[in-house]
Amino acid sequence: MKIYIAAHKHFNIDAEVPYQPLFVGASFIPEENRRAGWQYDDQGDNISQKNKHYCELTGLYWIWKNSPESIVGLTHYRR
Structure with missing residues (x-):
């Protein structure tokens, strides 16, 4: 299990x-x-260059395509 903290x-x-x-x-x-x-x-399969349009969803995409964990979470550094 891993919980990612999205930050820009x-x-x-x-x-x-x-x-x-x-x-x-x-x-x-x-x-x-x-x-x-x-x-x-921006490592592995990613859409990092689209961040100004998609915000933390570029991180969610990265998790979906690259994270080896079977259980993941996502939070934002200010929330």
Whole structure:
């Protein structure tokens, strides 16, 4: 089981299992600005480049196509 925390900017978080920060719209973030411990929605099968139109749904698409867990959840960092 994993619960992804969708975010469009980095923030300090001590995410413990089962939580995993997921940066949405990551196709616009340079490699040198990425943080260890974060998942980015521009890896594997993705629609990250469409984030300005679909918001956190690009993260949901990434989870659907790439997450190996059989049970997943999605929350937003401000909700």
